[in-house]
Amino acid sequence: MKLTERLEVRIELQEKVKHEFSLKPEESELSKLFLLNTGNILLLDEGQHNIWSSNTASNAPLELYLKDDGNLVLRELQGTTILWQSYDFPTNTLLPNQPLTRYIKLVSSRSQSNHSSGFYKLLFDDDNVIRLDYHGDVLSTYWPPHWLLSSEAGRFNYNSSRIAMLDSFGKFFSSDNYSFSTYDYGMIMQRRLTIDSDGNIRVYSRKNWSENWYVSWQVISDTCIIHGLCGENSSCSYDSKKGKKCSCLPGYKVTNDSDWSYGCKPMFDFTCNRNNIFKCYTKLHLMNGRYSPSLIGEIYLRLPKVGGLECVCFFVFLFINKKSSEDKHSHHHALGFRRYSYSELKLATKNFSNEIGRGGGGVVYRATLSDQRHAAVKRLYEAKQGEREFLAEVSIIGRLNHMNLIEMWGYCVEGKHKLLVYEYMENGSLAETLSSKTNILDWSKRYDIALGTSRVLAYLHEECLEWILHCDIKPQNILLDSNFQPKLADFGLSKLKNRNNLNNNSEFSMIRGTRGYMAPEWILNLPITSKVDVYSYGVVLLEMITGKSSTMMNIEGDDGEVAYNGRLITWVREKKRSTTFWVEEIMDPSMLNNCDLIKMEILARVALDCVEEDRDIRPSMSQVVEMLQSRDRELE
Structure with missing residues (x-):
């Protein structure tokens, strides 16, 4: 079939073979295709609105030719030049x-x-x-x-x-x-x-x-493998004779009876109890739940107990590879993150040229993804330790959801290359901000950072089904978003432990953490519990209060000479013991004129409680949250 000059053709969409002009149902009726003498193809709907165009141009005589193989070709009558062909633009x-x-x-x-x-x-x-x-x-x-x-x-x-x-x-x-x-x-x-x-x-x-x-x-064949078919908060089961079956999780009901891709919605209220806000950061959605007798795995979800605020647990089987306990590569792939290729991230980071951070696990670069989002790409070191850290971060972050946790967008694992893609934090790390001469953190921001960090640690220690230790709490791993809200990052040293075996140190094959923030238990080979994170958190509080480093400090006296050289914790304790106005003497001078001294003293006392040598004396992170929030409410 040939179309020359400006001819008009009715498009009958009775067959399911479609090319680039993929129409909505309301657009397919009475649509018309035009070949203009300018060399452009137009598809207009009944109201003469332009739905699609080939964006071609030519002054030569042209023909629009439908070949026997189904390819619609726009070509010049003389010569072999093809301006456009539908084979280059398929839809489905x-x-x-x-x-x-x-x-x-x-x-x-x-x-x-x-x-x-x-x-x-x-x-x-x-x-x-x-x-x-x-x-x-x-x-x-x-x-x-x-x-x-x-x-x-x-x-x-x-x-x-x-x-x-x-x-x-x-x-x-x-x-x-x-x-x-x-x-x-x-x-x-x-x-x-x-x-x-x-x-x-x-x-x-x-x-x-x-x-x-x-x-x-x-x-x-097993269509339950396909993501998104049953929507969120549902599970999919497959039978070779009956096909797939979607069902809502207990406590949920189907959102759209005619389309399961909309998933299921809860039959209970997700609203948080503001008096227990640090307990309100559980995951809201289960994606791609799947049941299969041959695959083993379980996930626990928390639901409101009928008639009360307490929670009950149930489990559903979901899609986990049967060899997940044996294959170190298998347990982190079904997390719903985007898997990037190495070449994509190399392009996004401009060949890893913009370094914004460096740590024991790898180097962090700023990146611009293909969708124009700014991201932070962590390139793990090629050593064996880097591979373990990669598996740890991906598996742990996939189980967590909290407003003060850094959000991971994706990952890359290609041979020796292992990278993580995170949301980008505009204000960098707490360490950078504390050391900045121009971007000074005022008192209210520091207090909010302390409170937000305590909440996320309470979530990790007490609200997860498994006991999660971060093991490397320090200012470099507390990132700040555009509103200076804290986001805890870098789970490369994290550890999940069984709650019934808290005193077994065999799971820790080496000392973890950073000098100046490590609890005494690491050195003394004592049982490792959540109190190691509490200790590190206390050191971070002291740094925010004083504006000084946690390790060896040179502190000048009134005459300009070095008056003290030692650990920050020891210096603060000595000030508290020897001086009535010890809080004013230890605090960062930049905050002297615009801080609440009562709340500052509360924060300092909490910090000293957290860095007690005896771990049993230290408070839990939930107790820290309660102390900071209750004092905050009293003073308001």
Whole structure:
């Protein structure tokens, strides 16, 4: 079929083969396609509104030609110049011998009746591997499985040609070594490969136009593997005879009876009790819950007890790799984070040129992601210790949710390269701000930082089902957002311990932490408990109060000579013991004229309680929160 000059054609969307002009249901009726003498193709709806354009231009005589293979081509009548072809712009479907390349991705429809863009994409990633992504509330890859390396999934990543194609006989092959043959392979038939609205890839076949399409191949048999099908706060179960079944978690009800992708909503109030605000930071959503008898794992959710404020626990099975206890790579892949390629992060960090921090676990760089978000990318050292820290941070952060915890957006693990992608904190770390000569923290900000940090530590120690120690609390690991609210970061040294085995130090194979902030238990080989974080927190408080370093200090007297050289804790204790106005003498001079001395003394006393040599005398972090909040309310 040829269209020359300015001819008008009705587009009948009866077939499911669609190209770049993917229309909403209300736009498909009476839509018209125009070829202008300027060389541009226009698609107009009934009201003559421009829905789509090829954005091409030419003064030469042109033709719009529909080839027998289904490719719609705009070309010059004289010569071989092709200005535009629909094969370069598929939406959800590939025809036989139509290539999928590095520049092309298939995007599913929203539903069988709504042909606007949906949640699923088929594309080649920067590792040269063809994959399926879910783009819903979170970004995640569900095929090939997260926990498998490319080689373990039977894929090659050294072939950079990035091309995949379905041939006329029903054979699909990809440059990454993935291939399959349809059930009716060998017969020349009408075929199409489609990413359906449920996120699955299917090949449809039929002998001629008068017959209905039938499924001759399906990439994923257990559809519960596909992310987002049942929505949030639900679980998916699969039966080979009955197919998938979505069900809400106990305490939840379905949000939309006609569309499970909306998930389930709670039948209880999520509102926090403001008197116990540090207990209110549990996760609000369960994503991609899955039940399968062959896979072992459980997750605990807290729900309000009927008629009261107490919580009860239940568990549901979810998708965890069966070998998770054996395979160190498997336990962190189903967390819902974005998995970045090394080349993506290399580009985002401008070849790792903008360093903003450095620690024992790695170097942190500022980055601008492809969606223009600013991020902090932590590049772990290549040593064995760096790999352990990587696994620790990814697994731990995936279980946590608190307003004073740094948010992790994604990760990268490619051979020797291991990186973490975090939200970027505009005001850097507490250490940088305390040492700054221009950006001085006033009293109210310091008090808020102290309170926010105590809340998140109380959450880690007492509100999680497992006992989580940070093990490296220091100003460098307390980041500040645009409002100077604290965000605890760097879980590379963190440790999860069984609450029933708190006195077993065998889980700690080496001393952890930073000089000046480490509790005596580390040196004396005493049992390690949450009180080690309490001690480090107390040291940080003293630094915020005094503006001085925790280690060896040179403190000048009135005559300008060095009056004291020693540890910060010892100096503060001596001031308290020998001077009536000890708080005024230890506090940062920049705060003398604009601070609340009563609250400052409360903060200083709490700090000294936290750094007691005897761990049994130190308060718990929840007690610290109560002391700071109750005094705050009394003074208000």
